[in-house]
Amino acid sequence: MGSAIGGCQCGALRYRIRADPLAVTACHCSDCQTQSGSAFSMSMVVGENDFKWTAGTPRIYHTNADSGATKECLFCAECGVRILNRLGSMPGTLNVKPGTLDDTSGVAPTLHVWLVNKQPWLVIPEGTRSFDRNPG
Ligand SMILES: [Zn+2]
Numbered sequence: 001m002g003s004a005i006g007g008c009q010c011g012a013l014r015y016r017i018r019a020d021p022l023a024v025t026a027c028h029c030s031d032c033q034t035q036s037g038s039a040f041s042m043s044m045v046v047g048e049n050d051f052k053w054t055a056g057t058p059r060i061y062h063t064n065a066d067s068g069a070t071k072e073c074l075f076c077a078e079c080g081v082r083i084l085n086r087l088g089s090m091p092g093t094l095n096v097k098p099g100t101l102d103d104t105s106g107v108a109p110t111l112h113v114w115l116v117n118k119q120p121w122l123v124i125p126e127g128t129r130s131f132d133r134n135p136g
């Protein structure tokens, strides 16, 4: 991938990432189901220094992760699309939502977490790293 660009649904927010993600996570926790309005959410872990806003200023929603860590959620004030989360437990990194990339074709989860909340119809591919809750 190398370098990637993306943005929100209305185009007010645009960003550029200048390095490959460190990991791509699919999280099946109930919080992620609510946020995504779907069965799970995906996150690309990228270094904070490798991410740059190129248009717009995100709004920030403050909450807490299931672990209790602080969580800043950056989203578009116009169309509501979540671009990334910044977790207090993961300093120096951002969890960017890969569905907001212009080209999503190269993005596949390298691990699945919170399988305790996974929808029963969803089958995790054989050999994929997965955890009942958080890794470790
Ligand atoms: Zn927008």
Ligand SMILES: [Zn+2]
Pocket (backbone or CB within 6 Å): 027, 028, 029, 030, 031, 032, 033, 114
């Ligand atoms: Zn989650």
